[in-house]
Amino acid sequence: xxxxxxxxxxxxxxxxxxxxxxxxxxxxxxxxxxxxxxxxxxxxxxxxxxxxxxxxxxxxxxxxxxxxxxxxxxxxxxxxxxxxxxxxxxxxxxxxxxxxxxxxxxx
Amino acid sequence: xxxxxxxxxxxxxxxxxxxxxxxxxxxxxxxxxxxxxxxxxxxxxxxxxxxxxxxxxxxxxxxxxxxxxxxxxxxxxxxxxxxxxxxxxxxxxxxxxxxxxxxxxxxxxxxxxxxxx
Numbered sequence: 001x002x003x004x005x006x007x008x009x010x011x012x013x014x015x016x017x018x019x020x021x022x023x024x025x026x027x028x029x030x031x032x033x034x035x036x037x038x039x040x041x042x043x044x045x046x047x048x049x050x051x052x053x054x055x056x057x058x059x060x061x062x063x064x065x066x067x068x069x070x071x072x073x074x075x076x077x078x079x080x081x082x083x084x085x086x087x088x089x090x091x092x093x094x095x096x097x098x099x100x101x102x103x104x105x106x107x
Numbered sequence: 108x109x110x111x112x113x114x115x116x117x118x119x120x121x122x123x124x125x126x127x128x129x130x131x132x133x134x135x136x137x138x139x140x141x142x143x144x145x146x147x148x149x150x151x152x153x154x155x156x157x158x159x160x161x162x163x164x165x166x167x168x169x170x171x172x173x174x175x176x177x178x179x180x181x182x183x184x185x186x187x188x189x190x191x192x193x194x195x196x197x198x199x200x201x202x203x204x205x206x207x208x209x210x211x212x213x214x215x216x217x218x219x220x221x222x223x224x
Contacts, residue, residue, distance in 0.1 A: 034210040043214035044200070045200055055212060087152060091209035095168040096142075096154040 002090050006099035012107040013078050021102045025069045030057050032092035035064055035073045038085045038101075044096035048073065049091070078104070109133035111203050111215035118221050119193055126189040127218045129203035134213070137161040138182040139205045143177065143188050146217075147199040155201075158186060193222045 013019045017047040023033065031051035036044035046055045048064035051071055061076045075082055081107060088099040114128040128151070129141065143155040156167035158177040176189040188203050190197055200219050206212030 032209075034207075036211075044211070045140075046207070046210060046212050046213070049210040055142060088208065089152075094154075094166060094209075095170070096209060098152040098154070100151045103163055 002029060002093060002097050004090055004097055004099040006086075006088060006102045008102050009100065010103050010105055012105050015078055015080055016107050017078050019075050019078055019104065021086050021104070023066075023071045023073075023099050025071070025090055025092075027081075028068050029080045029090045029092035031067055032068065032081050032090055033064070034089045034091055036087045036089065037082075038087065039074055044087060047086075061080045075104075109206065109213050111205065111213050113201075113203060113215035113218045116219040116221070118223065120224055121194055123193055123224055124189055124191045125193065125220055127201060127220070129186045129188075129215050131184045131186070131205065131213075137162065137181065137214065139207065140209075141179065141186040142179075142204045142211060143175065143186075144202045144211075145171075145199045146202065155188070160184075160186065161191055168201055193220075195222050198222045 005024045033051045035048040038044040047058050047062050052061045052064045063074045065072050085100050085103050110132045112130045117125045119125045137160045140157040142157040145153045155171045155175050158165045160179045163209030178187045198221050200217040202217050203215040
């Protein structure tokens with residue numbers, strides 16, 4: 001199984017900051033990476049797929065990048081509503097696997 | 108509007124089985140795989156498996172083979188997941204997810220399954 005490692009369990013930020021959340025795959029996943037946002041008590045919401053394709057309706061402050069084994073979700077100017085858990089997922093091969101999550105918090 | 112409406116919370120005894128449902132509307136039900144995902148309390152997401160609503164073909168995560176059984180009812184655009192021989196390790200929120208090619212554009216609201224005597 002492909003292991004997706006999000007090395008930061010928590011990240012502290014301020015409103016207006018630029019923040020980057022990273023995810024490393026245990027093998028090359030050829031940009032087959034999705035990113036989700038989850039708020040307490042809610043289902044995950046798709047932000048990005050194929051590493052950099054923004055899902056319909058996702059604000060353009062969210063950008064995905066990466067290749068090979070290393071991927072990044074960048075929020076260009078954090079808003080209060082962006083404080084949440086973020087998960088990466090590889091959709092390269094089954095079983096589909098997720099990272100452990102990175103919680104974005106206020107400093 | 109796309110909706111995946113899941114059935115309500117379940118309290119079940121150890122050793123029992125439970126069947127949860129996910130009713131789809133607002134998109135082509137047979138056009139995308141229906142996936143199921145487990146989220147244990149405070150933990151990450153685990154992919155259980157998927158079913159092709161068009162022909163009923165299933166593919167399971169090896170970890171969940173024998174634990175989960177996926178079915179669909181095309182006539183009502185509803186997917187079902189039966190969880191067997193439940194233990195405390197199966198207590199979790201279970202989500203259905205669809206709408207992408209192995210990513211999930213649409214999610215149900217989640218069904219909490221609690222296994223307790």
